[in-house]
Amino acid sequence: MSQALRELRELLGPEGWVEPADQEPYLKEWRGRYRGRAAAVVRPVDTAMTAAVVRHCRASDLAIVPQSGNTGLCGGAAPDGSGSQVLLSLDRLNKIREIDPDNQTITAEAGCTLAAVQRAAAAVGRYFPLDLAAADRTMIGGALATNAGGVNVLHYGNARALALGIEVVLADGRIWNGLRGLRKDNSGYDLRNLFIGSEGTLGIITAGVLRLFTQPAQTVSAVCGLPRLERAPSLLAALQEGVGERLVGCELMSRFSVETALSLPGCEEPLAHSHPWYLLIRVTDVADATPLGERLARVLQRLDMIAEARVASHTQAAALWRLRKAIPAGQASAGASIKHDISVPISRIPAFVTAVHDAVERAVPGTRPCIFGHLGDGNLHVNLSQPPAMAAEAFTAETTRLNRIVHDLTAACAGSIAAEHGIGQLKRAALREYGDPVGLDLMRRIKTALDPDGLLNPGKVL
Amino acid sequence: MSQALRELRELLGPEGWVEPADQEPYLKEWRGRYRGRAAAVVRPVDTAMTAAVVRHCRASDLAIVPQSGNTGLCGGAAPDGSGSQVLLSLDRLNKIREIDPDNQTITAEAGCTLAAVQRAAAAVGRYFPLDLAAADRTMIGGALATNAGGVNVLHYGNARALALGIEVVLADGRIWNGLRGLRKDNSGYDLRNLFIGSEGTLGIITAGVLRLFTQPAQTVSAVCGLPRLERAPSLLAALQEGVGERLVGCELMSRFSVETALSLPGCEEPLAHSHPWYLLIRVTDVADATPLGERLARVLQRLDMIAEARVASHTQAAALWRLRKAIPAGQASAGASIKHDISVPISRIPAFVTAVHDAVERAVPGTRPCIFGHLGDGNLHVNLSQPPAMAAEAFTAETTRLNRIVHDLTAACAGSIAAEHGIGQLKRAALREYGDPVGLDLMRRIKTALDPDGLLNPGKVL
Numbered sequence: 001m002s003q004a005l006r007e008l009r010e011l012l013g014p015e016g017w018v019e020p021a022d023q024e025p026y027l028k029e030w031r032g033r034y035r036g037r038a039a040a041v042v043r044p045v046d047t048a049m050t051a052a053v054v055r056h057c058r059a060s061d062l063a064i065v066p067q068s069g070n071t072g073l074c075g076g077a078a079p080d081g082s083g084s085q086v087l088l089s090l091d092r093l094n095k096i097r098e099i100d101p102d103n104q105t106i107t108a109e110a111g112c113t114l115a116a117v118q119r120a121a122a123a124v125g126r127y128f129p130l131d132l133a134a135a136d137r138t139m140i141g142g143a144l145a146t147n148a149g150g151v152n153v154l155h156y157g158n159a160r161a162l163a164l165g166i167e168v169v170l171a172d173g174r175i176w177n178g179l180r181g182l183r184k185d186n187s188g189y190d191l192r193n194l195f196i197g198s199e200g201t202l203g204i205i206t207a208g209v210l211r212l213f214t215q216p217a218q219t220v221s222a223v224c225g226l227p228r229l230e231r232a233p234s235l236l237a238a239l240q241e242g243v244g245e246r247l248v249g250c251e252l253m254s255r256f257s258v259e260t261a262l263s264l265p266g267c268e269e270p271l272a273h274s275h276p277w278y279l280l281i282r283v284t285d286v287a288d289a290t291p292l293g294e295r296l297a298r299v300l301q302r303l304d305m306i307a308e309a310r311v312a313s314h315t316q317a318a319a320l321w322r323l324r325k326a327i328p329a330g331q332a333s334a335g336a337s338i339k340h341d342i343s344v345p346i347s348r349i350p351a352f353v354t355a356v357h358d359a360v361e362r363a364v365p366g367t368r369p370c371i372f373g374h375l376g377d378g379n380l381h382v383n384l385s386q387p388p389a390m391a392a393e394a395f396t397a398e399t400t401r402l403n404r405i406v407h408d409l410t411a412a413c414a415g416s417i418a419a420e421h422g423i424g425q426l427k428r429a430a431l432r433e434y435g436d437p438v439g440l441d442l443m444r445r446i447k448t449a450l451d452p453d454g455l456l457n458p459g460k461v462l
Numbered sequence: 463m464s465q466a467l468r469e470l471r472e473l474l475g476p477e478g479w480v481e482p483a484d485q486e487p488y489l490k491e492w493r494g495r496y497r498g499r500a501a502a503v504v505r506p507v508d509t510a511m512t513a514a515v516v517r518h519c520r521a522s523d524l525a526i527v528p529q530s531g532n533t534g535l536c537g538g539a540a541p542d543g544s545g546s547q548v549l550l551s552l553d554r555l556n557k558i559r560e561i562d563p564d565n566q567t568i569t570a571e572a573g574c575t576l577a578a579v580q581r582a583a584a585a586v587g588r589y590f591p592l593d594l595a596a597a598d599r600t601m602i603g604g605a606l607a608t609n610a611g612g613v614n615v616l617h618y619g620n621a622r623a624l625a626l627g628i629e630v631v632l633a634d635g636r637i638w639n640g641l642r643g644l645r646k647d648n649s650g651y652d653l654r655n656l657f658i659g660s661e662g663t664l665g666i667i668t669a670g671v672l673r674l675f676t677q678p679a680q681t682v683s684a685v686c687g688l689p690r691l692e693r694a695p696s697l698l699a700a701l702q703e704g705v706g707e708r709l710v711g712c713e714l715m716s717r718f719s720v721e722t723a724l725s726l727p728g729c730e731e732p733l734a735h736s737h738p739w740y741l742l743i744r745v746t747d748v749a750d751a752t753p754l755g756e757r758l759a760r761v762l763q764r765l766d767m768i769a770e771a772r773v774a775s776h777t778q779a780a781a782l783w784r785l786r787k788a789i790p791a792g793q794a795s796a797g798a799s800i801k802h803d804i805s806v807p808i809s810r811i812p813a814f815v816t817a818v819h820d821a822v823e824r825a826v827p828g829t830r831p832c833i834f835g836h837l838g839d840g841n842l843h844v845n846l847s848q849p850p851a852m853a854a855e856a857f858t859a860e861t862t863r864l865n866r867i868v869h870d871l872t873a874a875c876a877g878s879i880a881a882e883h884g885i886g887q888l889k890r891a892a893l894r895e896y897g898d899p900v901g902l903d904l905m906r907r908i909k910t911a912l913d914p915d916g917l918l919n920p921g922k923v924l
Contacts, residue, residue: 102695102809193655233564244748286706347564416647449911
């Protein structure tokens with residue numbers, strides 16, 4: 001062990017130093033797609049110690065890979081294979097520093113899980129809306145570093161919209177205290193949003209002041225079968241005209257995506273008949289004389305672009321959302337798949353989906369697009385399942401070609417090739433290819449201004 | 463005229479070149495507090511010409527002051543007194559480039575007024591919520607450059623929350639096309655929010671893709687009299703629990719601020735009795751079987767912290783909002799005033815207001831705090847009216863001392879000394895004094911990275 005690493009171990013103490021035998025969970029991405037090596041895995045206990053680690057690494061010319069939750073999908077929190085980088089886990093920074101029910105804010109450290117923040121908010125009668133499938137493992141630091149999305153973005157916005165302030169350890173080891181709990185603050189440049197979503201390449205987010213909301217007193221779900229996709233964007237607008245801001249979720253599922261989920265235990269047909277497309281809707285409201293289910297049923301009856309609809313009971317609603325969440329796992333039953341996380345303007349979704357179907361069929365006949373996602377955000381998961389008769393290896397050999405097809409069509413619709421999962425390592429080359437050159441130049445200038453030595457998370461994003 | 467200016471005139475053509483006799487409206491801030499001189503006043507007709515102007519100015523070492531609307535309150539759009547700067551007005555970039563009702567977006571150029579965008583949205587059945595007293599003169603470019611707030615921030619957010627994408631002319635004359643209409647896009651750093659709110663010091667915003675919403679079908683206002691301020695923050699939370707996301711406005715007015723407005727024609731007592739504090743509430747909803755007014759009345763009846771409340775008819779609502787908007791003008795009738803635009807966490811408003819009252823009374827006995835603002839955003843206008851018996855000049859001589867008192871108390875409450883009006887020239891020294899030194903250093907680095915020659919709006923913000 002080098003002198004620099006011995007000093008680092010000294011600085012962190014035994015609790016902050018992860019011995020090689022225990023490093024595996026930090027070095028391996030949870031799906032196993034990214035696995036690196038590290039010179040050290042360290043777990044500072046607070047912001048001051050995090051800053052001390054950064055200062056030490058800077059003096060010793062050690063690159064740092066920040067990690068908070070390790071639930072990302074693009075390899076943003078995985079070290080490279082050189083064994084020269086220091087993996088800095090924020091999982092011991094797990095304190096709720098403050099809850100202010102009247103300001104409707106909570107100040108949580110990077111290592112708090114989403115579930116822990118949700119529980120702390122609920123304990124004072126408030127609601128924290130950031131929610132993902134992995135809410136019990138996803139941590140605030142990672143959610144902010146990647147500007148996480150999830151199932152409530154349509155109404156509450158993504159992580160960026162929920163963070164009023166953040167605390168950041170900079171590349172030179174200084175601490176920027178931007179922990180303000182203000183809804184209006186025009187005193188200078190928006191540093192907060194620069195760090196949020198920068199995937200640990202500009203600074204290490206150690207805590208955030210997060211917005212809380214009133215607890216919804218009523219929650220009702222419904223499922224609609226659509227004969228065709230063409231009118232889905234105007235259906236969304238019509239739903240918003242009917243129920244207003246009560247609409248908090250609007251998920252789109254193709255018949256094929258539903259079928260993959262139906263292969264799993266606990267999943268059942270959402271409606272009596274089969275439909276090419278499904279919308280899964282969630283509405284919430286405060287306590288009210290008008291039961292929300294009746295209101296939603298009235299609105300759905302009026303909309304002629306729906307072939308069949310059902311407002312769900314409490315039990316039925318759980319089954320519907322189980323079905324939705326089962327799609328990624330269910331897709332495994334359909335063989336090899338090539339996945340994309342893209343967004344396009346909502347109005348262009350129907351034409352985009354048609355173009356994807358046509359182009360992948362031409363490229364690899366028999367490919368089954370498994371398309372689902374967040375209609376209200378324009379964010380679709382365009383996953384492609386292999387043709388049934390094809391060998392899995394032969395299909396995955398087409399990855400580059402099929403990626404190009406989906407990304408070219410996304411770009412042609414003025415969309416984003418990285419909607420909610422970020423860039424990490426996975427889409428770094430694609431960002432160089434599809435990103436606006438002027439924008440990329442600005443990003444590089446900012447990176448150089450804030451991390452001139454390239455110490456923070458090298459090989460990610462840029 | 464120098465060779466560089468002659469070439470600039472050539473580049474712009476007669477329509478884009480403002481002769482000295484016509485320059486006055488561009489050189490003078492509307493309240494007359496800032497008045498500068500300019501080497502030239504130019505009005506490019508589109509983004510390409512704006513970029514050409516910037517390239518020419520850069521080559522000729524001419525500083526640029528961008529201006530869009532000229533309705534700011536902090537001198538951010540006024541040239542200095544040297545007569546060496548080029549004032550670049552964006553008022554000819556006034557095209558609505560695109561409306562996409564199904565994507566719920568509008569693409570508007572910098573010179574479009576808020577009112578024009580509101581009208582264009584309404585024409586396709588949509589709603590653009592950014593609204594200020596000067597909506598018919600405020601332009602999109604200025605609103606984005608200053609991250610404008612207004613009366614709907616509580617529910618819809620400020621200008622930043624309403625802009626999905628922007629187009630920017632950079633300091634080197636390149637154009638960054640960030641005009642995306644996406645609700646989810648995690649493909650790299652958040653450049654958009656860096657330019658928004660930077661007051662023209664990092665780039666010139668030439669167009670924006672703005673979010674539209676469903677038109678509210680019902681709008682109801684109410685006024686409440688509060689015996690004391692202590693419970694106002696929990697009253698806000700209780701209102702949100704009662705009416706949910708329908709609450710779009712929640713304005714606080716002190717009795718003295720109401721009295722100043724009552725001195726103006728067309729303003730009348732809001733309630734039968736006089737109260738130390740008033741809340742002016744606005745709720746909106748889609749069409750509904752339950753009339754919104756009845757619902758609001760039921761909620762208000764339950765809340766024991768309200769001494770007297772009245773749900774307003776349509777006519778009464780107009781009178782209430784006229785009263786609210788009359789406060790700044792009404793204050794003139796109370797003699798000289800010293801104004802502050804601050805924000806603090808909502809929960810700390812009562813203690814902050816008490817501290818301000820005590821401190822200004824100690825400093826200048828008889829000073830009458832005229833406090834009003836946006837309770838839901840924590841944004842208060844802390845205006846101080848002179849003691850009735852004091853000479854106006856003697857009171858304004860206390861400006862520095864009273865500014866310090868209000869700003870020190872704001873800082874002690876973890877607040878912002880520049881909530882919605884920005885920094886401009888007015889608060890540049892205060893930002894240096896009250897801003898976090900690490901944050902200020904980051905801002906300077908970013909300024910240097912994006913505008914190394916200091917060409918854009920020198921002497922503003924930093």
